[in-house]
Amino acid sequence: MNAIEFRESFRKFLKNDERYKKFVAIINRGRDSRLLFWQERAIEQFCEKHALKIPSFVVLQEIFSVCELHGNTLEYGKVKVFCGHVDYSPDYTKACAKLFPNSYMSSVNGPEEMYGENYGIRFCKACREAEQQWRDEHAWQG
Numbered sequence: 001m002n003a004i005e006f007r008e009s010f011r012k013f014l015k016n017d018e019r020y021k022k023f024v025a026i027i028n029r030g031r032d033s034r035l036l037f038w039q040e041r042a043i044e045q046f047c048e049k050h051a052l053k054i055p056s057f058v059v060l061q062e063i064f065s066v067c068e069l070h071g072n073t074l075e076y077g078k079v080k081v082f083c084g085h086v087d088y089s090p091d092y093t094k095a096c097a098k099l100f101p102n103s104y105m106s107s108v109n110g111p112e113e114m115y116g117e118n119y120g121i122r123f124c125k126a127c128r129e130a131e132q133q134w135r136d137e138h139a140w141q142g
C-alpha cells in the first residue's frame, strides 16, 4: 500500500469526512509530535484490518502530508521565527482556520532561542493563494 492508497482507504475506513479532516489537521498542526488517543485507536484498527504494521508518527506525517481543506500535497518551506507573540486579530484567526489552515505565510511564533531563524514548515499552495486573496479583500497587513 503506498501513501496515497493508505490515505484513501483510511479516509473510507473512518467513514466520516470531518473526522478524517480533523485527523489530518492534528497530524500536520498538532502541538505534540504524537497521535491523540482516538487517532491511535483508529490507526491500530485500520492496520489490523489490512494486516499492516503500524507506521511511526514520522511515517504517518509523510503519509498524511496533505491539506485537509484542498487535498493537495504540502510543500516544504521556511518562515522566519517571529520575535515575541504575534497577536492575530480574531477575524484573521477565524479566516485562517476556515479558508487557509496550511498557509504559513507569515512568520511563526517560536521559542526565544529561535528568534530570527528560519523554521521549516509545510504549506499548501492553495491555502497561500486563499490567504493572499483574503488579505487583499480585507486590506490586512500581517
Ligand SMILES: [Zn+2]
Pocket: 067, 068, 069, 070, 071, 100, 101, 102, 124, 125, 126, 127, 128
Ligand atoms: Zn490548503
